[in-house]
Amino acid sequence: xxxxxxxxxxxxxxxxxxxxxxxxxxxxxxxxxxxxxxxxxxxxxxxxxxxxxxxxxxxxxxxxxxxxxxxxxxxxxxxxxxxxxxxxxxxxxxxxxxxxxxxxxxxxxxxxxxxxxxxxxxxxxxxxxxxxxxxxxxxxxxxxxxxxxxxxxxxxxxxxxxxxxxxxxxxxxxxxxxxxxxxxxxxxxxxxxxxxxxxxx
Numbered sequence: 001x002x003x004x005x006x007x008x009x010x011x012x013x014x015x016x017x018x019x020x021x022x023x024x025x026x027x028x029x030x031x032x033x034x035x036x037x038x039x040x041x042x043x044x045x046x047x048x049x050x051x052x053x054x055x056x057x058x059x060x061x062x063x064x065x066x067x068x069x070x071x072x073x074x075x076x077x078x079x080x081x082x083x084x085x086x087x088x089x090x091x092x093x094x095x096x097x098x099x100x101x102x103x104x105x106x107x108x109x110x111x112x113x114x115x116x117x118x119x120x121x122x123x124x125x126x127x128x129x130x131x132x133x134x135x136x137x138x139x140x141x142x143x144x145x146x147x148x149x150x151x152x153x154x155x156x157x158x159x160x161x162x163x164x165x166x167x168x169x170x171x172x173x174x175x176x177x178x179x180x181x182x183x184x185x186x187x188x189x190x191x192x193x194x195x196x197x198x199x200x201x
Contacts, residue, residue: 003162004071006053008094009078010086014114017146018078019054022154042155050162069101074139074162078112081143082121087113091132109136110161113143 007015023040042050053072069075075098079090090111098107113129126143133141140161144154 001047001163002049002051003073004051004053005074005076005158005162006055006069006072007076007078008055008069008098009112010080010083010089010094013078013080013083013086014146015054015078018112018114018144018154019052021146021149021151022052022158042158044155044159048159048163050158052158069098070103072102072107073104074108074110074158075102076110076112076158076161078114079124080115081113081124082115082118084123087124087128087132091136095136095138108139108161111138111141113141114146116143117145117148 007019009015019040022042040052040054042052077090077094079086095109098109111129111133113124129141129143132138142157
């Protein structure tokens with residue numbers, strides 16, 4: 001099975017840091033600015049293949065977004081928890097762009113608060129993300145840290161959002177897990193499922 005997903009959001013929120021972690025397993029404090037788009041393919045042992053588009057957040061590349069939105073099934077809208085403006089644009093501008101360009105009437109949108117390791121600089125509360133998920137009927141909400149969330153965790157989050165694994169509650173992944181602790185129990189605590197399932201995947 002092949003899925004296509006898109007990472008979008010303002011410039012500097014950490015989209016490339018997240019996709020680089022997924023691709024290479026490492027973290028760069030200052031990753032290169034994405035010019036246009038980046039591309040990563042995630043292959044699972046069960047033969048599931050997930051194509052990940054990392055889009056540029058700069059306005060001058062805005063004309064490219066509709067093309068990638070139309071070809072994607074799942075949308076990861078990323079914001080920086082230390083920058084309130086990036087959150088408001090995530091649930092305003094980026095949410096509207098997806099609805100206006102996605103190929104399905106109810107696109108699967110995952111709201112992602114990044115940089116959860118910077119708790120002392122937090123400008124967007126977890127409750128804000130949960131409220132936005134409920135009010136906008138967003139598929140799921142999760143907070144992660146490109147610095148501390150493990151590659152395995154990020155891959156499992158993406159895989160689960162694509163194949164609709166069941167979950168219960170929201171969990172923030174701001175610290176690396178104990179060795180060998182990542183498994184189904186932690187996954188079930190990732191995010192709430194919508195009241196009526198999406199039909200995009």
